[in-house]
Amino acid sequence: MLFFSRSHKLFQWFAPIKNGYRYIITLIICVTLLGIWWFCVYAPVRMFRLAYMQENQTLRQQCDQATQECHLVASLQNTVKDLHYDLDIYSATTSYDPQEIHVNDVVQAVQASGLSLLAYKIDRDIDKKLYTKSSMQVSFSGEYQQLLNFFEQLHTKKMLVSCKNIAVQSASSETEKYTITCELASFFWQGKNPST
Numbered sequence: 001m002l003f004f005s006r007s008h009k010l011f012q013w014f015a016p017i018k019n020g021y022r023y024i025i026t027l028i029i030c031v032t033l034l035g036i037w038w039f040c041v042y043a044p045v046r047m048f049r050l051a052y053m054q055e056n057q058t059l060r061q062q063c064d065q066a067t068q069e070c071h072l073v074a075s076l077q078n079t080v081k082d083l084h085y086d087l088d089i090y091s092a093t094t095s096y097d098p099q100e101i102h103v104n105d106v107v108q109a110v111q112a113s114g115l116s117l118l119a120y121k122i123d124r125d126i127d128k129k130l131y132t133k134s135s136m137q138v139s140f141s142g143e144y145q146q147l148l149n150f151f152e153q154l155h156t157k158k159m160l161v162s163c164k165n166i167a168v169q170s171a172s173s174e175t176e177k178y179t180i181t182c183e184l185a186s187f188f189w190q191g192k193n194p195s196t
Contacts, residue, residue: 102134102136102186103120103122105154105157105186106120106136106138106154106184108153109150109153109154109157110138110140110150112149112153113142113146113147113149113152113153114142114143114146114149115140115141115142115146115147115150115180116140116141116142117138117139118139118140118141118179119138119139120136120137120138120139121136121137121138122135122136123135123136123137132187133185133186133187134185134186134187135183135184135185135186136183136184136185137181137182137183137184138181138182138183138184139179139180139181140180141177141178141179141180142177142178142180143176143177143178144176144178147168147180151163154184160186160187161184161185161186162184162185162186163182163184164182164183164185165181165182165183166180166181166182167180167181167182168180
């Protein structure tokens with residue numbers, strides 16, 4: 001009653017009421033206001049805050065999972081690129097083209113034996129039912145021992161080689177060097193790796 005003037009209607013209405021009842025009514029009003037504040041303001045705001053924090057945590061977990069998946073995908077892409085690169089290197093170093101292998105092996109045998117390669121001519125491959133024949137005509141110069149070394153080098157290659165139409169001419173009357181021309185043919189079984 002201290003908050004109202006004597007001329008106020010609420011004061012005139014509450015004045016006749018006994019003090020005990022006025023305290024009870026005041027307590028009821030305070031509890032009602034407190035309940036309204038608790039259930040209409042604090043509880044909804046608290047629920048909204050909890051829901052917001054839970055949703056934020058869920059979104060963070062999804063973001064972290066998506067980031068981890070992106071890293072895994074990037075790592076997998078890098079691994080696939082490395083595998084493609086390794087396959088390209090492997091296919092370049094282990095080519096299955098019979099003619100290319102035939103030429104490489106012959107050139108390596110010439111170089112290893114110490115002969116000088118003068119010229120070579122690659123003939124068209126002949127495909128048979130069970131094998132492919134790759135032939136070339138080659139001309140090189142060197143000493144007799146180097147020629148023997150050349151045939152020994154061809155013997156160590158993992159391929160079936162035949163040599164025919166061999167022509168040996170003396171390069172000079174003063175030296176022991178010879179000019180050799182021959183026809184080399186290699187055979188590769190169909191459907192198998194030539195290097196095996």
